[in-house]
Amino acid sequence: MTCLQNPIIFHDFNYPIDYSMNNSNQRWNSLSPEPHSGTESTASTPFVKSEFPFDDELFGIDQINKPLQYNRRFSKGSTDLVKNEIEENILNFNVTSSEYHQHQDGPQEHQQIDIYRDLILRHLIQDISTTCAKLGLPTDPYIWTEEHGARWISEMCQQFNLKLPRHYFASGRMLLGMNQKDFECFLPEGGDTLYAQLQVWKTAFESYHPPATSQSSTTMTAAIIGGGEKQWASSQTNNMAAATVADIPPPFNGAGSRFSHHHQASFFPGNTVLPSPSNSDTSSNGSHDINDDDVCGLSSYFQHPNFSSSSSPPCTNSSEVDDDDRVYSRHQGTVHLWQFIRELLDQPKQYSACVRWVDRNEGTFKIESSLLLARYWGQRKNRSQMNYDKLSRSLRQYYKKGIIQKPEKKQRLVYKFLPPYNM
C-alpha cells in the first residue's frame, strides 16, 4: 500500500508527529500555543487506538475522502515539510481507503491505517481545540461569525508573522468560500498559508462531522467529549454570538475574480457609509464615488452587504448581485455600530468632524460631534429618532463584549476599540 511505502510518513508509529521539525520560526500548525515535542506528547498522549472516538462509522471511508481535496490544495501554497507530510498521509489514506474494504487487508495493515489517521487527526484536533479555546471560537468554522473570523485571521497572522490585512472581518462561511487565489489576493504574502490553515481546520472538523451532520457545534461537543477530546467542549464556551449556518452566507465558490484586482478592503466601499438623502433608496443607481481601492468588490467578502453601496460593484454582474442579495437577505439591515464607527474613522477626510482617531495604534477615538454621529447612525439605520443617548447606550453594550471600552484615563466622548477591533 502506498502509505506504507512512503518514506516520510511516520517512521515510528508509537510516536506522534513532531511539529518542531519545522525549520522556520513559523510552526507548521499554529493551532497549538505550545509546540509539540515528541517526547512530551508521547508521554501525555500515547497513541492508543482505544482513546479515540474514531471508528468506521464515525470516520469511515466517505469521511476520509473529504479531507483529500483540502489537503491536496493544502500543499500548493506551501513548501513546509511537515505540511506535506501530513498531506501525504491524509492523501494516502484516501488513496488506500478505496482498497480498504476491497482487499480487507490483514489485521496488521488495517491497524496501521487506523494509526495513521488517528495520529494525524489527533494532532489536528488537539491543536485546533487548544486554539479554539484560546480564541473562544466554535470548532466549526462554518458557524464563525465575522468576529470569530477576525480572531482567527489575527491569530494566524500572528502565528505566521504575517502582516495583518487592513480589514479582515469575515464569517467562517465567507472564508471557507474563498479559494487559494482569493486568499492570495486578500493577503499577498501569506494568503496561501491562511488558506492552508483553514483547510486543516475544516478537515479536522469535518472528519468528525461530515457536512450533512455538522449542524451545531454543540452536537460536536457531545461527540468529542465522548471521545475524550474535552478541549473541543471547552471551546464552545465562548460568549460570542455564534451564527447559525442558515445565517451565514454560503461560500462564493470559485469566485476568484472577485479578488482579482484589489487587496485592500473597506467595510464600506468608497463613500458609501451613509445613505445620503438622495440615494437612501437602495435601488438607486449609486452615483457615489467608488473607492479606487475597492473597485472589484473585495469588500463584499469583508463587509456586510448592507454597508456597501446600493449600486452594483463594478466587477459584479447582475446575477452575482442577485445571488448576494439572496444570500444576505437574512442579515440585511444588520449593521454593527462599531463597524460603522470604524469606517467613519478610516475616512478622516470626510468624517473627522464627526469622529476621529486619538491614537490609531491604541484604538482610542474621540467623538467630535455626538450630534453628528448620532445623526449619521440614525440615517444609516433609518432611525429618525436616534440620538447620542441611545447610540452611547449601544456603545456601552460593547463593553461586556470586549469590543469597545472607555480608555483607562476616562475622557468624555473618548472610547477605545479593543483588539482585534482596533486593527
Next chain:
DNA sequence: TACCAGGATATCT
C-alpha cells in the same frame, strides 16, 4: 446641561 453607566424591555432582522 451633556455625558456616563447600566437595568429593563421592545423591536427588528
Next chain:
DNA sequence: AGATATCCTGGTA
C-alpha cells in the same frame, strides 16, 4: 437569538 433601540434612574463634571 442577537443586536440594537428605547426608556429609564441615578451619577458626575
